[in-house]
Amino acid sequence: MEREVRQGGGCLVVPVKIVAVLVVLPVRVVWELLAGAARALDRYLLGPLYTYVLGPVLRGLGRVVSFLLKLVFVWPWTALWRYLLGPLVRALYAYLIAPLASALYRYLLRPLGLAAWWAADLLWRYVLVPASRWAYRYVLRPVATVLAWAWGVAGRVLRRAGWVLIGWPLSQVYRYVLTPVGHVVRAVWRTARDAVREAGAEVRRMLFGTPAGEQARSRARTLSSTTAAADAATAAEFSPPR
Template structure:
């Protein structure tokens, strides 16, 4: 907007802007001059009049006035009570304590509290303590010790019963599970395992022989190995493989 005003002024309003600025300067300049004069006067008054007046006159007067007021307050409200306690109440309290309270307290302790405490200790606390000790001894002798012995006997008996039950459970477990499983393993699983092992060996030998035969048919006899010796080796291997399961089929003893 200011740019537009400047453009408009450039177009034809320059004759109005310049007189307005001149009038503004003529109005503001005297005010600014007066303000600066007042500020300078105030600074000069503070520096050369009020400052020294407070430093050398008002300050000492105010400090002296404060000391006087403090002295008067102590004179009126502090020193009388301090003197009253120091010269009247303190000696009176000490005299009362030394000549009345302390003797009365010693007399009360010697002729009332101490005999009462001794009587309470002798005729109340000691019999009560002895009675409690006697009761504890009797309770231990006739209740706690028999109960402990009974509990110990019951614990020992329960341990024996538990051990007997353990042995019985082990025997029952052996009769119901262990012995049947051992018989099954001995007379069923072992022969079946031997039979399966023989079958596996026979099948493996047959596979080896078939693989060797296929290799011979495809690639011929390896050099340095005659066909008769290889056939003998194959026949002996087959015979050994055929003879091995025969020993496995022996009936169990």
């Protein structure tokens, strides 16, 4: 692009630059002169003038204004409080408020407090304590006694109902069902056990032979056990219910 501008408009570039320099150069010269004059003025005139003249004058004026403000708004009120209002307030507190408060406490609040304490003591001693004793004697203790009696009756009723509904049927089942069945089972068990023993003894006799005394004792045991089982079964079958 620059090459195109240089090649296409080369005859206009130099006059434009000359005109720009001729216009901007005087402005820049004036700006530099003004800037240098301002720096020189600040350095050699305004700076020393503020440092040695205006600064002290302004500080003095600030002190004067501060003094005048204190003289008008601070010191009068401070003196008024210190020498008039403060002593007046202290005098009012010492000679009016404090005696009034003391008299109010002594002749009104303290008697009212004592009267309230006395009334509360009388109420507690002659109303609340007797009422609580009466309520305990004629209401709470009878109610507690009735509740304890009802609790005991309910326990006895529950025990009786439990015996009638659960305990007595179970005892009857145990007495008239389980006990005879147990006797029969025991008799059958003993009979079967003796039969097994007898069979084992017979097998031993067949294999090895058995002395005469042992054979007699075996027959006696068999006869006695069979008789006892028959008697127990007969007794369990024909015994009347209790």
